[in-house]
Amino acid sequence: MRAGWSILGWGEGAVNLRGAGAAAAPGERPLRVAIAQMHPRLGDLEANLALHREWIGRAREAGAALLVFPELSLTGYAVRDLAPSLALPAKGGPLLALARSAGEMAVAVGAVVEARTGPPANAGVLLERGRVAFVHRKAYLPNHGMFEEARYFSPGDRFRVHRSKALGLSLGLLVCRDLWHLSSAVALSWRGMDLLVGLSASPGRDLSEGRPGDDGFGSLRVLRLLDETYARCLGVFVVHANRVGTEEGVTFAGGSEVRDPTGRLVASGPDGEEALVVADLDPDLLRRARTALPLERDERRDLVAREVRDALRERGRRPAD
């Protein structure tokens, strides 16, 4: 427990089905969330739909109200030129069928979603109450080093929250690289986000040099740092799924996390193994965390907007190199 935060230290109740026990928050009905830290089959939609139904069944048995899958959970990550064949319509089709099988549970899945024209999008799709409730198209497609997403996908062009009646919270979805651009989460926070849903397929790289405190993949350390920063500084719950398994020689490291609005780690997935990670969240913690540290209230949006406009103007005036 961090000093100064002990008053907020309840509502924890991490349930990890690997063994830890549950503790519900007193008074409030806890919100049980789950992460499917799974290993999709690359390029095999049918197999992945079946896998999703299995994970949904397990999460339902665990009593989860929200289940989050990783990025491109329905297709695998390195789809390359299979992307057009794997693209699903955002409305109807297999996504709607999956939403129906999820029933009352809200489920976020990673899918290749058809664009109106041109290459499809890499999207986070929220299924809720038997329908496709919300689609976030990944806005930042990494295209450097080992990444070539911009070659196969069209980028999204908006950050919006989804006000979930089922959960009583505003959800913001971000897909992997979106999370590395700090402004994405800030934009969602300005629109009233309560719970950040992160869908990642983050390739493990920059393996440890073995110094004390330096453990595992460097890329995974960044994800954890981002989760904690967003939770604490935006005062939101973070439910961030990162996949496991290998593809094309690349290892995906897992380490999915649930954090509360104080930044505290509520539950986490193991490194490198499949797991259903379950946690109980106390929705009232949003109010208490934002009262104890009112960063969200104090955010000077006018000042930021003015500075951003000025900076853009200045960049526009700057002569080309």
Next chain:
Amino acid sequence: MLSASAADAPRTDPRAAEEVLTRALRDEVRRTGFERGVIGLSGGLDSAAALLLAARALGPERVVAAALPVEGSPPEARAHAEEVARAAGVRLRVLDLGPVLTSLEAALPGSGADRVRRGNLAARARMIALYDLSAAERALVVGTSDKTEILLGYTTLWGDMAAAILPLGDLYKTEVRALARHLGVPAAVVDKPPSPDLWAGQTAEGELGFTYADADRVLYQWIDLGRRPVDLIAGGLPEGLVRAVERRVVGSSYKRRMPLVLKVSSRTVSMEFRLPRDAGT
């Protein structure tokens, strides 16, 4: 050995590498439909580390280790291969390729007298043997090349580079040595000078003209840290070393590619149309 700070040399933690590579190797072998792996064991560092890693990933009973000597292979290579197989808990098969090489030399005039040609013939004869074992044993060919060798092109095209998977391909030679020590490769193998053993007295460092430790410093700073060769020289690394390493890397890039396809259509295989190799698994 050049004097330089430790931060300028690659140093992946062997424990972390073992954990990631055993898991990834198991996963990537099984997704191809195989449960077993086959490795050619030379008695040297790389194949020893690859064998111990594979034994941990797949289980020693699911790994086929083959020593493939030819005439002129140093006698200690066989003893080292046996020692390594024992350390891995894997039964060693010794398949004498001497007669194969003799027939090839007879059929290909001049090849026996040219040690480079003869060395390449031996490497490719071993490739044929490993792929036959692959079919016979239902075992995937696990290659043993490391990042330094791959980058320097210090390999025989379609010979020792021929494999389904290279578990050590992203570790520099000096990192493989640390991993080998961690995995329990016998000291005699870890500490001997690397050699392809294509002819008597051959050492890799003698042939390359620089040490692996020096090459790794140049490669790591250039490729992993993104420093330019010209800046490495300005920073005090000998120009001869930096340029020799750079020349080898650039000059051997053809060894790291599939054959060129001459383009005429609008969507050419592997140019416009690229598929994941692991699709459907």
